[in-house]
Amino acid sequence: MPRTVLAHRLEDAARGALADVVGALAAPRRTVEKTAGAFGRAVAAARAEERGVVRADLDALAPGLRAALAELPAGVDGIGVVTQPGLVAGEGPWLEWWRRAAGGAVERLEVTFDPDHPADFDYPEAEWFHVPRDRGIPWIAGPFVDRGGTNRHLCTLSVPVRDGAGAFLGIAGADLRVGYLERLARRALPAWEGHCALVVTREARVLAADDPRWAAGTLLEDETAALLRDGSEPGDELRRRGGAVTWEEELPWGVAIVPRDLLSAPAR
Secondary structure, eight states: HHHHHHHHHHHHHHHHHHHHHHHHHHHOOOOOHHHHHHHHHHHHHHTTTOOBBBBBHHTTTHHHHHHHHHSSSTTTTEEEEEOOOOOBTTOOOOOOEEEEGGGGOOOEOOOOOOTTSBBBOOOOTTTHHHHHHOOSOEEHHHHHTTTTTTTTTEEEEEEEEEEOOEEEEEEEEEEEEHHHHHHHHHHHHHTTTTTEEEEEEOOBEEEEESSSSSSSBOOOOOOHHHHHHHHHTHHHHHHHTEEEEEEEEESSEEEEEEEEGGGGOOOO
């Protein structure tokens, strides 16, 4: 097959796979957007009564969160809102978050807000919080182990929530189990002889691959990571060397189809 024809087919395959992966997140993304709207309305209602936001205002979101989580696929581990510290009167950091417990029941996530405690849930500089806060965009952080929170292997989808004047209120989000995402993504990946197809983050961390040696969370070696980013357009160097990569415009994920001779087996 001529090189230019192969290049176009690889690019088309990568774009199609990425569209399928992002499309599989449509239901949790809709739920997160609805949750963001409910959070914003709760804050606006409190202010309309000329009072500060109190814990009861967030407690009122609980029935909707529980019902929404019960309707989502089991791979959606939890949903809720996390506030800008100080938003809730009498509190510093605060959240209203519901998750799946063992056996499938839905329960409130209980965390510790104590800087002297080893399990302190210190979230303001967590990627899933600070990127939406600082850049004003939706984001998916991970894969990571949610230490101090659920202690599970997750990716977190989050969107910023702002008031009518543009002040940041916090985020609405959903925790997605990495195993669930890996299965979804793997089904979308194309098979190309002599190539490995991967879903990767902007930091070149693998979310899924068509080769089990690259498990979710594996960080690609620096040389391979550079191929995904280098060039006047990110990935030009990979394309020049017989591969393809395409990036999602809004979220920090991409699909790469990499010649196997450009990949080193991950360290054990």
